[in-house]
Amino acid sequence: MTQGVTHSTTQGAPEARSEAPEPKQGAAVGVPVDEPAGPDRIRRPVDAIRFLASVAGLAAILLLVSIAKGTTTGLQSDIVGGTTQAPRFLLTMATLVSSFGVLAVPVAFAIERLFHKDGVRVAIALLAAVIAFVLTIVLDDWVVPAAPGGVLDSLIWGGTDTAPVHTDITPVIAFVTAVGMAGRTRWQAATWAMIGLAALTGLTALYASVAALAATYFLGRAIGHGTLYAVGTPNPRPPGTAVMAALTRLGFTPLRARRVPAPADEPRAYDVAVEQTAGRQLPQGEWQLRVTVLDRDQQTAGLFYRVWRLVRLRAATPRRALRSLRRSLEQESLMAYAVHAANARTPRLLGTSEVGTEAALLAYEHVSGRTLNTLADDEITDELLADIWRQFQRLQAGRLAHRRLEAESIQITDGRAHLVHLRVGEIAAGDLALRLDLAQLLTTLALRVGPERAVATASPILGDSTLAGVVPMLQRVALTRATRAALRHDKDLLTRIREQILRLKPESEAPPIRLERFRPRTIVSIVALTFAAYIIVPQLSSVDLGNLLSSATWWWAAAGLAAAAATYVAAAWMLIGFVPEPLPLWRTVLVQLAASFVKLVAPAAVAGVALNTRYLQRSGVRPGPAVASVGASQLMGMATHILLLILFGFITGSTTNATKDLAPSRTIVIVLLALAIIAGIALTIPKVRRFVTARLKNMFSGVVPRLVDVLQSPKKMFTGMGGIILLSAAFVACLDSSIRAFGGELPLTTVIVVFLTANAVGSAAPTPGGLGAVEGALTLALTLAGLTAETATSAVLLYRLLTLWFPVLPGWAAFAYLQRKEAI
Structure with a gap:
């Protein structure tokens, strides 16, 4: 939706409403409004949110009674003991009143709604009551006999005559919820008073419990x-004629109006022609006003996305994900006044008004124009870009954050830029919000005219220092959803913007600022850990840990620790061998140890590549050769890993007596075929194929020339390949020692295949250090290989303790030391 905008010559604050002329009686009656017919019913996001909240409440009740039976039982006893002290006459009267009123009051309200021609809502409420009635009967008749002594037994509390949910109350709660009593306080008070009395009589008569009543409430809601949400609620949005009637209360006399086309998630807008009055200075033309309508039911649209952004991203000032209609009206009004006071071109707000109880309007001056995304390329001149930057500079000077500087928020009229869509703006904004605005506008303009022109036109107005300050903020996560979607077609645009700024101020290079509280892969890690716990914990429950620890051979554990320590020397040799430039062994070993700390917050393969690349650059290797060297070591390591897996896979299937047939074992064949099928299916998906291609291209671009350089030095080649072989051998020795420490024993070739398979799974898993994936793969493979579940689980735990968790503390110390020495 594009709002009208004011001419830059318009000065002064909007006129006070008290000075506006009195509207003519019936002025809005018969005003023609050109708009499409609205739907009879709409699905409100707030209904879905409340449904999920009610389900969460029901789940919480079930969880509470399962872990706090004593508390719920004690609460029940206290309530029953208290009610027995009440006079019997009062309890009898309460029972009679509630028995009659719990049905009579909702029926009376339904009749009242029918007289007001609101039969559709009553019909929807009756449907909800019928569903609730049927469901409660099913639960009472089917669930109660099936759950003695369980969670529902705690809900039943009191004897065999009770029920977990109550047929007499649940339908009433469902009806009241669906019929909608908002704004009718007397009806609400009467209805919930009857429901409360019915609940109280149920407690005193011992056919209800506190937990059961709470579950009944949440179920009915x-x-x-x-x-x-499923059927849709009657459309509460006031029509255009009601909007025009509300506009007359601001002192305007509307003559005609038309609805402006806008996306479904944007507020409604109307172009309105009004009578010119001597008391107001309005633009000339066909339309004088642009009226924006905020509908109450749209205030929760996009709530889940806003909550996700608030939880995920850091912010200098707290913001609310859920805004009331009144708060939304006040926020947009305040932002419009503030932007106008900052002398930035924006629509001049002339007044605001409620439209009944379900909407509110904001009346702006109307100025025709087109948004930046609709202009042809030759229409976007450097002068226009400079004007956009001047308007932005005025926002920054007034400490105003727009928060949505997309192309649709910049309207062009007669070659001049105007800022619109101020709904989510922020006054008295902090430095972080202002820099995020700059990053957003730079990206928006670069998408249209390229990073060169966007930076070149901003530099004379904002200054090179200001632009340099935004370099760390140029991250996809900092941009709006629409901008991130546009960047999918130009993935290196942010990098090119940074390069243009660094050409102006080379010394401003700085690492990106962390804007996220957590990353999506953190959630993946939690899920993976849960999955690993699901696999391992049941096995541990059957293990006598005390007996197992006392019978463990700890010198084998010490041997495993030594083997784990050798892996860092091997990884250092592996990297040194593929870098023609000389590297100190001791510092390179520290880098590999630091990688053991970093991989707790990133997938194992990604962490090692990133840290080693950074280390090579700090050691004087140019960025391109540094990436190529790490890619060469990774490529050779992956090739060697695959060859070893195939070789030992065949060896494990060979027989040692009469035959020399090297046919692989059936398990190895099944595993390899399954992996091949999964990989083949995954690569048929375009997004997966592009991701894999881009990942391999980024990792191994320039690898071949780097390998040619290494091949010219036999010493380097021997060092690199020796490091690869030693790395695998050390891990295998650590795993074998962990198995032997608990009395297990497997052929060495089997241990090698188990390690190679689990290591491949861990490298592919998108979790830090392969958490979850490695544990599950190792435990399953060792069990299939012939170890008992107790021994396999204990060996895997010891192996992961030696290779993943023990190195974390020294890895952190190495990471801190290398940072102080500026080696990474």
Whole structure:
């Protein structure tokens, strides 16, 4: 939606409403409004949110009664003991009143709604009540006999005559929820008073418990809101004629109006022609006003995305994900006044008004124009770009953050830029919000005219120092959703913007600022850890850890620790062998140890590549050769790993007596075929194929020339390949020692295949250090190889303790030391 904008010559604050002329009686009656017919019913996001909240509440009740039975039982006893002290007459009257009123009050409200021609909502509420009634009968008749002594037994509490949910209350709660009593306080008070009395009589008569009543409440609310969202609620949005009637209260006399086309998630907008009055200075033309309408039901649109952004991203100032209609109206009004006061071109807000109880309007001056995304390339001149930057500079000077500087938020009229879409703006913004605005506008303009022109036109106005300060903020996560989607077609645009800024101020290079509280892969890691726990914990439950630890051979564990330590020397030799430039062995070993700390926050393969590349650059190797050297070592390591897996896979299937047939074992064939099928299916998906191609291209570009350089030095080649072989041998020795420490024993070739398979799974898993994937693969493989579940689980835990968890603390110390020495 594009708002109208004011001419730059317009000065002064909007006129006070008290000075506006009195509207003519019936001025809005018969005003023609050109707009499409609205839907009879709409699905409100708030109903889905409330449905999920009710389901969460029901789950919380079930969890509470399962872990705090004593507390719920004690609460029940206290309530029953308290009610027995009440006079019997009052309890009898309460029972009679609630028995009659719990049904009579909702029926009376339904009749009242029918007289007001609101039969559709009553019909939806009746549907919700029927669903609740049927569901409670099913639960009472089917669940109760099937769950003695369990969670539902705690809900039942009190004897065999009770029920986990109550047929007499649940339908009423569902009906009340779906029929909608918002704004009708007397009806609400009467209805919930009857429901409360019915609950109280259930407690005193011992056919209800506190937990059961709470579960009944949440179940009824969930059914009511779920029915509303599934069927749709009657459209509460006021039509255009009601908007025009509200506009007359601001002192305008509308003559005609038309609805402006806009996306479904944007507020409604109308172009309105009004009578010119001597008391107001309005633009000339066909339309004088652009009226934006905020509908109450749209205030929760996009709530989950806003909550996700608030939780995920750091912010200098707290913001609310859920805004009321009143707060949204006040926020946009305040931002419009502030931007106008900062002398930035923006629509002049002339007034605001409620439109009934379900909407509010904001009346702006109307100025025709086109948004930046609709202009042809030759229409976007350097003068226009400079004007956009001047308007932006005025926002920055006034400490105003727009927060949505997309192409649709920049309107061009007569070659001049105007800033619109101020709904999510922020006054008294902090430095972080202002720099994020600059990063967003730079990206928006670079998408249209390229990073060279975007930076070149901004530099004279904002200054090179200001532009340099935004370099760490040029991250995809800092941009709007639409901008991130546009960047998928130009993935290196942010890099090119940084390069253009660094050409102006080379000394401004700085690492990106961490804007995220956590990354999506953190959630993946948690899920993987949960999965690993699901696999390992049941096995541990059958293990006598005390007996197992006392019977463990700890000198084998010490041998495993020595083998784990040897892996860091091997990894250092592996890297040194593929770098023609000389590298100190001791410092390179420290880098590999530091990688053991870094891989706790990144997948293992990614962490090692990134840290080693950074180390080579700090050691004087140019960025291109540094990436190629690490890629060469990774490529040779991967090739060697695959060859070893195939070789020992065949060896494990060979027989040692009469035959020399080297046919692989059936398990190895099944595993390899399964992996091949999964990989083949995955590569048929275009996104997966592009990801794999880009990953391999980035990792191994320039590798061949680097390998040619290494091949010219036999010493380097021997060092690199020796490091690769020693690395695998050390890990195998650590795993074999872990198995032997708990009394297990497997052929060495089997241990090698188990390690190579699990290591491949861990490298491919998108979790830090292969968490979850490695544990599950190792435990399953060792069990299939012939170890008992207890021995396999214990060996895997010891192996991961030696190779993943023990090195974390020295790895952190190495990481800190290398950072102080500026080696990484």
